[in-house]
Amino acid sequence: MARLTKQRMTKQKKLILDIVKGTTSHPTADWVYQKAREVMPNISLGTVYRNLRFLVEMGEIMELNYTNSYSRFDGNPSNHYHFVCQTCGEVSDLELTSHPDIDVLIKDKDLVVFSHRLEFYGLCSKCQSD
């Protein structure tokens, strides 16, 4: 899965990186594809998927799997927490920063803990009128 060969910075890869870094909406691959086509109409979905994967491997962006349908991508690869609205599915960043000390909670001496992932579920402001 890891890139063994060196990579080129192509127009396509640059564009995709800029699109993901330029939004806080945690877009799906298809959203990125639609945005990219506005600038480069002939770009293909395969290229978008390939480059998103490369960028994730390079640590430039982060992949989020909340369900087994679409993956979402986050232009901010640093560890931070998310809030997922149960009604509209929107994903937003939380101000709350990552607490590495949570890892210490694990008492099991057989496990080596490197990181954790914490997500909150509920209703966003827009969806509270139900």
Next chain:
Amino acid sequence: MARLTKQRMTKQKKLILDIVKGTTSHPTADWVYQKAREVMPNISLGTVYRNLRFLVEMGEIMELNYTNSYSRFDGNPSNHYHFVCQTCGEVSDLELTSHPDIDVLIKDKDLVVFSHRLEFYGLCSKCQSD
């Protein structure tokens, strides 16, 4: 998605429930299917998927999505945390119980938080020899 009609307790549904409740291995749908076939050779994959979905909706079991490939199922539907080994992919339960007070950490007054999901990543005992 929710069941509007009443359900029957069929042999197949009972078997699938027993298999998921009877393991702590957080199995995939296909693993459940293989186990089920040992008892009921003609059971179909579709039936396994259908019943796993029903059991999740009924709150009998829990679905876990760690990647965008396989879903995994947990016979313990109560809120608890998991540890995922980055090398072998094994998912294990943690003694650490869920801390509802973590939800209070969210200061954003526009959000209503119902629950959270916390997972730890690292190396299990078997995979620490790399």
Next chain:
DNA sequence: ATATATGCAAACGATTTGCCACTAA
């Protein structure tokens, strides 16, 4: 009796990949 479930196989849909022409370094 009859509404719900099963088995089977085909359909789905997000993602990946093979291939050959193109292009960054």
Next chain:
DNA sequence: TTAGTGGCAAATCGTTTGCATATAT
């Protein structure tokens, strides 16, 4: 020059679904 990429379309693969038959209640 040449190894890495892009575009395109076909292939993957976990999961869902339509349909005719079987079965729980």
